[in-house]
Amino acid sequence: MKRKDEVIEALEALGAKILQEIERGENPSLEVPIRSLSNVRYNPETRMLELGSERAKRYFFNVAHVRKFVQTVEAAALSKELKEVGKHLSLREAFYRMKRTLPGSDINLVDEQEESNQAIEDLELITNLSREKLHFNANKMGSVAGKVVIEDKGDVVDWSKLGSGGWSIPSNVEEIVFKEVKARFVLYMEKAAEWERLHEDRVWERLNCVIMCSQGQATRGVRRLLQRLHLEHGLPIYVLTDFDPWGFYIYSVLKFGSIGLAHISEQLAIPGAKFLGLTADDVERYDLKKHFIKFEEVDLRRLEQIAKYEWFKDNKEWQRQFKLMKQMGAKVELAALSSKGITFISEHYLPEKLRKQEFLD
Amino acid sequence: MKRKDEVIEALEALGAKILQEIERGENPSLEVPIRSLSNVRYNPETRMLELGSERAKRYFFNVAHVRKFVQTVEAAALSKELKEVGKHLSLREAFYRMKRTLPGSDINLVDEQEESNQAIEDLELITNLSREKLHFNANKMGSVAGKVVIEDKGDVVDWSKLGSGGWSIPSNVEEIVFKEVKARFVLYMEKAAEWERLHEDRVWERLNCVIMCSQGQATRGVRRLLQRLHLEHGLPIYVLTDFDPWGFYIYSVLKFGSIGLAHISEQLAIPGAKFLGLTADDVERYDLKKHFIKFEEVDLRRLEQIAKYEWFKDNKEWQRQFKLMKQMGAKVELAALSSKGITFISEHYLPEKLRKQEFLD
Numbered sequence: 245m246k247r248k249d250e251v252i253e254a255l256e257a258l259g260a261k262i263l264q265e266i267e268r269g270e271n272p273s274l275e276v277p278i279r280s281l282s283n284v285r286y287n288p289e290t291r292m293l294e295l296g297s298e299r300a301k302r303y304f305f306n307v308a309h310v311r312k313f314v315q316t317v318e319a320a321a322l323s324k325e326l327k328e329v330g331k332h333l334s335l336r337e338a339f340y341r342m343k344r345t346l347p348g349s350d351i352n353l354v355d356e357q358e359e360s361n362q363a364i365e366d367l368e369l370i371t372n373l374s375r376e377k378l379h380f381n382a383n384k385m386g387s388v389a390g391k392v393v394i395e396d397k398g399d400v401v402d403w404s405k406l407g408s409g410g411w412s413i414p415s416n417v418e419e420i421v422f423k424e425v426k427a428r429f430v431l432y433m434e435k436a437a438e439w440e441r442l443h444e445d446r447v448w449e450r451l452n453c454v455i456m457c458s459q460g461q462a463t464r465g466v467r468r469l470l471q472r473l474h475l476e477h478g479l480p481i482y483v484l485t486d487f488d489p490w491g492f493y494i495y496s497v498l499k500f501g502s503i504g505l506a507h508i509s510e511q512l513a514i515p516g517a518k519f520l521g522l523t524a525d526d527v528e529r530y531d532l533k534k535h536f537i538k539f540e541e542v543d544l545r546r547l548e549q550i551a552k553y554e555w556f557k558d559n560k561e562w563q564r565q566f567k568l569m570k571q572m573g574a575k576v577e578l579a580a581l582s583s584k585g586i587t588f589i590s591e592h593y594l595p596e597k598l599r600k601q602e603f604l605d
Numbered sequence: 606m607k608r609k610d611e612v613i614e615a616l617e618a619l620g621a622k623i624l625q626e627i628e629r630g631e632n633p634s635l636e637v638p639i640r641s642l643s644n645v646r647y648n649p650e651t652r653m654l655e656l657g658s659e660r661a662k663r664y665f666f667n668v669a670h671v672r673k674f675v676q677t678v679e680a681a682a683l684s685k686e687l688k689e690v691g692k693h694l695s696l697r698e699a700f701y702r703m704k705r706t707l708p709g710s711d712i713n714l715v716d717e718q719e720e721s722n723q724a725i726e727d728l729e730l731i732t733n734l735s736r737e738k739l740h741f742n743a744n745k746m747g748s749v750a751g752k753v754v755i756e757d758k759g760d761v762v763d764w765s766k767l768g769s770g771g772w773s774i775p776s777n778v779e780e781i782v783f784k785e786v787k788a789r790f791v792l793y794m795e796k797a798a799e800w801e802r803l804h805e806d807r808v809w810e811r812l813n814c815v816i817m818c819s820q821g822q823a824t825r826g827v828r829r830l831l832q833r834l835h836l837e838h839g840l841p842i843y844v845l846t847d848f849d850p851w852g853f854y855i856y857s858v859l860k861f862g863s864i865g866l867a868h869i870s871e872q873l874a875i876p877g878a879k880f881l882g883l884t885a886d887d888v889e890r891y892d893l894k895k896h897f898i899k900f901e902e903v904d905l906r907r908l909e910q911i912a913k914y915e916w917f918k919d920n921k922e923w924q925r926q927f928k929l930m931k932q933m934g935a936k937v938e939l940a941a942l943s944s945k946g947i948t949f950i951s952e953h954y955l956p957e958k959l960r961k962q963e964f965l966d
Contacts, residue, residue, distance in 0.1 A: 325947075326947070329947065331805060331806075331947050331948065332801070332805060333802075333943065333947060334798035334801065334802070334940065336798060336938070336940045337798070337802065337940045337943035337947075338943075339940075340896060340938075340940055340941050340942075340943040340944040341943045341944060341947065343895075343896070343944060344944070345895075381798070381801060383797065383798070384748070384797040384798065384800070384801055385797070385820075386773075387745070387773035388773075394768065395768075396768025396769050396770070397768045397769050398768075399766045399767060399768045400766075401766070401767055401768050401770075405760045405761075405762070406760060406762055406767075406772065406773075407755065407756075407757025407758045407759075407760045407762050407772075407775075407781070408757050408758050408775040408777070408780075408781075409757070409762075409772050409773040409774055409775040410773045410775075411767065411768075411770050411771075411772070411773060412747075412748035412749075412767075412770040412771045412772060412773035412774075413770055413773075414768075414769040414770040414771075414801065415797075415798075415801060416769070419769075420768070420769075436744065436745040436746070436776075437695035437697060437698070437742070437744070437745065437776075439745070440693070440695065440742060440745055440775065440776060441694075441695070441698065444692060444693055445692075459746075534704075534706075535701060535704070577697070577701075579695065579697045579698045579700075579701055580701050581701075582694065582698035582699075582701040582702045583701040583702060583704060583705070586686075586687070586690065586692050586694060586698075586702070587692065
């Protein structure tokens with residue numbers, strides 16, 4: 245119940261502030277932190293991308309501001325309604341819900357989803373509550389299995405007893421309660437096919453862990469679920485991606501956050517996450533050069549960008565990986581480990597890497 | 606156990622035939638149905654896209670044939686190994702597993718995944734068994750909830766007791782056993798966000814059904830799961846997509862099959878599936894013109910293609926929809942129903958359409 249109050253309180257405080265300004269005969273205003281690149285910085289203390297302190301003030305009686313002002317207030321009203329009736333909307337549904345025509349005019353409150361999305365992001369910034377807590381959902385994607393029991397919507401779900409499919413991760417994991425966490429760590433991988441490999445081989449049972457995947461870039465629901473297991477239950481998060489710049493980028497976003505979501509890093513980033521592979525050393529050790537996928541120009545550019553990231557540029561271990569990848573001029577997929585044996589990744593690669601604690605930080 | 610025998614039998618028969626030819630001093634050969642467009646036809650009796658009777662013979666002692674011949678035999682050997690050890694591989698993993706260098710040469714058995722994929726498809730055609738039964742998995746995607754209890758890998762999973770996430774649908778659903786099917790029909794939708802709407806509103810409980818989604822085009826696992834519920838338990842399958850040519854295409858593939866997978870229609874297509882919406886009539890009735898998304902050139906072209914499909918061209922109801930859409934020159938999303946109310950789709954739209962039995966066939 246406490247969580248509900250936090251949201252209602254924040255929304256009511258926002259409404260009360262505006263009402264007060266109206267009653268005082270002042271020009272109602274909203275103060276919103278600026279989300280542009282110039283206001284995003286990497287904080288070496290917290291090891292996260294964060295929003296700086298620049299803020300903008302938006303006034304109701306200002307033709308340049310009024311549209312955004314009203315949209316943000318509408319998002320707040322919709323969030324309060326959703327909270328009160330206990331429902332959630334996807335961003336797309338919220339767009340249609342907010343796209344109403346103002347009475348006595350032919351003006352829509354929002355015309356494009358970009359507008360409602362930004363209003364919701366502004367509301368996140370103003371209230372310091374994530375979109376999910378405000379009852380707006382992002383995409384649903386991903387699966388999980390392992391030694392954890394949760395309670396969700398009145399159901400008790402044991403992630404270790406769900407057959408070959410596993411639990412389908414919802415877009416919003418704020419209200420999940422962890423009932424029993426026997427797992428000692430989490431293996432996160434970018435590909436569902438890899439997850440099915442590890443699940444069929446019952447890696448979560450043998451290694452006493454949780455296995456989780458999204459597809460490509462992790463969804464917010466997946467990131468938040470990883471973060472909650474990490475923060476609330478102290479589980480280490482180990483990230484398993486291909487040996488390629490895009491895999492490294494997936495790891496980077498999970499760990500340090502991203503520019504686009506810098507305002508919400510605290511609720512998504514996992515500075516304690518570690519990279520478990522695939523590395524250049526694995527490519528040598530397991531003789532995977534035969535399975536090189538040659539770099540395209542775009543891969544090289546991406547690698548060079550990543551190598552310059554503030555959080556990587558003084559990291560010797562990572563710089564060594566970037567250098568070796570550049571020398572190889574090629575990527576290697578985790579799936580290439582199948583060439584060593586059907587279950588090689590589950591029975592050799594992972595146990596060995598974990599035993600030797602071969603993580604990159 | 607019967608299912609296991611079916612696969613091993615087919616693979617052993619294939620091996621025995623080749624061995625026999627070798628012992629007799631004949632040129633070993635494989636007979637494979639041709640998968641080109643010219644050999645695909647629509648069968649109005651079964652209402653499915655099917656492969657015609659054209660076949661090609663491939664010989665071992667033929668420089669133009671030998672590579673494909675050996676690849677197909679390798680796929681068969683790998684399938685048998687997988688079956689015997691009770692494991693599955695994704696197509697990508699299978700590619701790496703088959704990409705071995707022939708002893709005493711620098712020739713790889715396969716160089717590109719396209720080659721191993723085709724070898725596996727050939728094996729499907731030769732054995733008349735789906736890739737999934739041969740232990741090769743496609744993509745994993747999609748969620749399900751509702752009044753069904755299954756047994757899978759020794760776990761009993763109740764699809765109605767999985768919190769907000771639902772069951773994550775595996776890539777391979779061949780070995781799932783339906784223990785209890787109380788649901789009276791299945792609602793299939795293309796978007797996960799729509800699924801979350803219906804799940805939060807507990808539509809499957811109110812209407813006593815199953816709700817299932819993939820994302821975009823349905824995966825093979827999802828299609829096969831729908832088909833099994835339809836054929837083995839007589840559940841009607843109702844398809845819910847946006848009012849747009851791509852939504853209609855998703856329905857068309859689910860129901861009649863697709864050209865690329867015509868050889869496996871029997872194991873994927875669901876001729877009994879029905880379209881539940883969104884229709885042009887819904888757009889009128891629920892006053893959704895305000896939410897028109899104007900056609901691009903590419904939408905119009907797709908619509909015109911679909912309108913000419915053999916299975917739609919004499920269907921008056923569908924032709925009427927195509928004509929109305931063309932007149933509107935616009936698409937409308939299911940999510941636009943949110944403009945009528947947060948739970949409008951769950952509490953009004955669906956119950957009304959189902960009560961009136963407003964299906965398109």
